[in-house]
Amino acid sequence: MELQFYPYDFEYKVEEGTTFFYFYGRTKEGQKVAVKHHYQPFFYAAASNIDRKKFEERVLKLSLKTGIEPAQVVRLELVEKDLLGKKQEFYKVYANYPKAVPLLAKEIQAWGINCYEKDILYTHRYLRDHDIIPMRQVTAVGNFVRNQWMRVPVFVAESVTQRSQETLPVSDWRILAIDLETYAVKREIDPKNNPILMAGLYGAGKDGREFRKVITWKNAALPEYVEIVADEAALLQRMKEVILEYSPDILTGYFTDGFDFPYLQARAEKHKVRFDLGVDYSEIIVNQSSFGDKESKIKGYLHADMLKFIRNIFGKDLDVETYSLDAVSRELLGHQKHKVELEKLSQVWDNNPEKLAEFCAYNLHDSFLAYRLCEKLLPDMMEFTSIVGLPASDVIRMRFSKLVESYILKRATEFTAVAPNKPENTEISRRREESIQGAFVFEPVPGLYKDIVVFDFRSLYPTIISAHNLGPEGLKCSCCADKIKSHVPGKEEYWFCSREKKFLPAILEDLIFRRAEIKKQIKQAKARKEDTALLEARSYSLKILANSFYGYLGFYAARWYSLESAASTTAYARNYITTTISKAQQKGFKVVYADTDSCFLLLEGKTMEEATAFMEEINKTLPGQMELELEGNYPKGIFVGLKGRDQQSVGAKKKYALLRKDGTLKITGFETVRRNWSLLAKEVQEKVLELVLQEKVEEGLKYVKETIKELRSGKVALDKLIMKTQITRELSSYSSFAPHVKVAQEMKERGLNIDAGTIISFIIVKGKGLIRDRAKIPDDVAAGEYDAEYYVDHQLIPAVASIFAVLGYNEEEVFKDSSQTGLGKYF
DNA sequence: TGGTTCCACAT
DNA sequence: CAGTTTGGAACCA
Numbered sequence: 001m002e003l004q005f006y007p008y009d010f011e012y013k014v015e016e017g018t019t020f021f022y023f024y025g026r027t028k029e030g031q032k033v034a035v036k037h038h039y040q041p042f043f044y045a046a047a048s049n050i051d052r053k054k055f056e057e058r059v060l061k062l063s064l065k066t067g068i069e070p071a072q073v074v075r076l077e078l079v080e081k082d083l084l085g086k087k088q089e090f091y092k093v094y095a096n097y098p099k100a101v102p103l104l105a106k107e108i109q110a111w112g113i114n115c116y117e118k119d120i121l122y123t124h125r126y127l128r129d130h131d132i133i134p135m136r137q138v139t140a141v142g143n144f145v146r147n148q149w150m151r152v153p154v155f156v157a158e159s160v161t162q163r164s165q166e167t168l169p170v171s172d173w174r175i176l177a178i179d180l181e182t183y184a185v186k187r188e189i190d191p192k193n194n195p196i197l198m199a200g201l202y203g204a205g206k207d208g209r210e211f212r213k214v215i216t217w218k219n220a221a222l223p224e225y226v227e228i229v230a231d232e233a234a235l236l237q238r239m240k241e242v243i244l245e246y247s248p249d250i251l252t253g254y255f256t257d258g259f260d261f262p263y264l265q266a267r268a269e270k271h272k273v274r275f276d277l278g279v280d281y282s283e284i285i286v287n288q289s290s291f292g293d294k295e296s297k298i299k300g301y302l303h304a305d306m307l308k309f310i311r312n313i314f315g316k317d318l319d320v321e322t323y324s325l326d327a328v329s330r331e332l333l334g335h336q337k338h339k340v341e342l343e344k345l346s347q348v349w350d351n352n353p354e355k356l357a358e359f360c361a362y363n364l365h366d367s368f369l370a371y372r373l374c375e376k377l378l379p380d381m382m383e384f385t386s387i388v389g390l391p392a393s394d395v396i397r398m399r400f401s402k403l404v405e406s407y408i409l410k411r412a413t414e415f416t417a418v419a420p421n422k423p424e425n426t427e428i429s430r431r432r433e434e435s436i437q438g439a440f441v442f443e444p445v446p447g448l449y450k451d452i453v454v455f456d457f458r459s460l461y462p463t464i465i466s467a468h469n470l471g472p473e474g475l476k477c478s479c480c481a482d483k484i485k486s487h488v489p490g491k492e493e494y495w496f497c498s499r500e501k502k503f504l505p506a507i508l509e510d511l512i513f514r515r516a517e518i519k520k521q522i523k524q525a526k527a528r529k530e531d532t533a534l535l536e537a538r539s540y541s542l543k544i545l546a547n548s549f550y551g552y553l554g555f556y557a558a559r560w561y562s563l564e565s566a567a568s569t570t571a572y573a574r575n576y577i578t579t580t581i582s583k584a585q586q587k588g589f590k591v592v593y594a595d596t597d598s599c600f601l602l603l604e605g606k607t608m609e610e611a612t613a614f615m616e617e618i619n620k621t622l623p624g625q626m627e628l629e630l631e632g633n634y635p636k637g638i639f640v641g642l643k644g645r646d647q648q649s650v651g652a653k654k655k656y657a658l659l660r661k662d663g664t665l666k667i668t669g670f671e672t673v674r675r676n677w678s679l680l681a682k683e684v685q686e687k688v689l690e691l692v693l694q695e696k697v698e699e700g701l702k703y704v705k706e707t708i709k710e711l712r713s714g715k716v717a718l719d720k721l722i723m724k725t726q727i728t729r730e731l732s733s734y735s736s737f738a739p740h741v742k743v744a745q746e747m748k749e750r751g752l753n754i755d756a757g758t759i760i761s762f763i764i765v766k767g768k769g770l771i772r773d774r775a776k777i778p779d780d781v782a783a784g785e786y787d788a789e790y791y792v793d794h795q796l797i798p799a800v801a802s803i804f805a806v807l808g809y810n811e812e813e814v815f816k817d818s819s820q821t822g823l824g825k826y827f
Numbered sequence: 828t829g830g831t832t833c834c835a836c837a838t
Numbered sequence: 839c840a841g842t843t844t845g846g847a848a849c850c851a
Contacts, residue, residue: 012839100839101839119839120839287840557843
């Protein structure tokens, strides 16, 4: 019979010597299933320049002792494959089970024969070789078999194919979010001694309404969604039942990899409760690497720890200070966490259970936020999954380099390419020593400019790599060696094949092309007022994957490492931007600034038509998918001087502000966002930039003077004067006492818990002596007690001095005023 | 300024 | 053929 289903979790099992790949998924009707399919593991061994007869005899006799059964070669096949651009013959060496692969390969390498793809995970290999994309419809031919080892029906497949690319809509996946609150005095997280107090679960009910539940074990008057059980062991038991009954495809949460699931595992073990949620009745599996991150797995589910996906992949474009659930939800959902004093939970639990309700609400709300994040980002997770072709659980936990490499590996099959091996440790150290020249940045002359037109190269690095065929395969190719006309600009020693499009640039070109197609679709969909969330997700995935190729080529641990290619990418980029600059200058445009892929021109009486004509002209000369685009045109812009240098001549790079036509500002590089600046300094800096850009310089000066007056009058609201600095280690280990350290000590003396990570807020007040002795906790500062002169000298003036300096005002000329001392005397 | 150390996130 | 060892901010000399 035929079975159609949507798989989302994968593993393999060796059963009586036969290796089976296992799919776990669900049918359209919502029935969870397991599908098993036999597939023989293998790797490659170089077949060139060896005595093949002798090799075959020897290799087929191999039998390496291991803990399980001896590692043996099942059979050999001779194949032709492409290794870094060179066609060669390889043996495809089939092993008797997956873990035999590295053992056999190591032995054969010891004979002096290179082996390849010996560290490709079996489950990943299976998916790639069968061209199966997780979470999309799969058709298996075979039969259901009786079993008692699985919680779900088991189907034994003779064949498995993906005929359709169809997937389920977001609303059809059953998602359940979990969140735990634990007993924790002084933020001490201790799964050995501290119990789980409550477990929040949030999902969608089968009736379409919300599914909300909090399980706790304290008898108190609590809201209707709270279920009270006898003790912690009962909580665990009940939680398991609820999850099984809900039967989610996706289990989600926030930092569930490192906190909730390991905690559940530890407490279940302590109470001897079998928390066997796994589809095969297995318990939670926590993989802890000797360093850093944990990963938690529950067999038969897609465990999506939203923190992992956001931190590793999705959050790179996000404007958040930390990846805390609070900050991320605020940014992505417009919701924040409920505000409760979590430190008091343990105390309330012990002494005032009647106050537990607000903690239950908090608990449920956290799981609600995780659910919403999962729902919102599911299209993105699925897109990365489909481009890379690996399980979503792996994809969301990958760093960029791994993501790129997985995409390359997926495409390698089509190009019959064999993957180069990962570098050895010595090679890694060697590579880590190397570095390349980066981007070109045009040093601006400080000043206030008008009518600035900004052009930039769309996806500069990816399009260069694709257009110039950069990559290890085409580097210094022998076919083009005799006619080296087109070497890399400024690097006579490098050239890349011009006869044949090579593997890496070809698959990168695909990504860029596919993204361009999707962008067109987005435009059309928007015109029809359709929802574009899915398309945006695809476009975003393709974009960051394409952008990561350059970094990958220069990444020390990359299989397709090619520092020459990375260096050539920036060399071409420098050449394109400098060429664009000089061509603009030849046309009579003044160039004020340029950075990596962008170029800022002044119209100076010329028209926008002339500027775009210039752009068109450049575009005619560009190869492949390269394109110069109009980023925008701005009525005004300011570039400021470098601190401590001649403020009139040397401009700071990557620091400027532009005024848009609609009056809004585009501020880059200024300190306005840093938390160790007071809100006052940020506000004043922004306001002054705005006034100056609107040519209201006098008004700007006046504004500063008024602000200073206000400061001195003691009327400025205290919350605008708070400065924040993070405590980064154990308080007692500080040997120098910056203001925030001193405040932290004071807070600790009052019984507040201060440890690494706490952000200390403080205000500097009037008085004698060192600054640090005048730093106070904001709550202790009386209105007007702050030290106005400190704020003038250390916050206000530094925030605006460079802006006024651009206009030729030095502090003395401009800020002349009263009888004050210090810099403030000029105001 | 550059080199080095420390910490992500959860209660 | 689940294992490797990150990177960015804050601090210090």
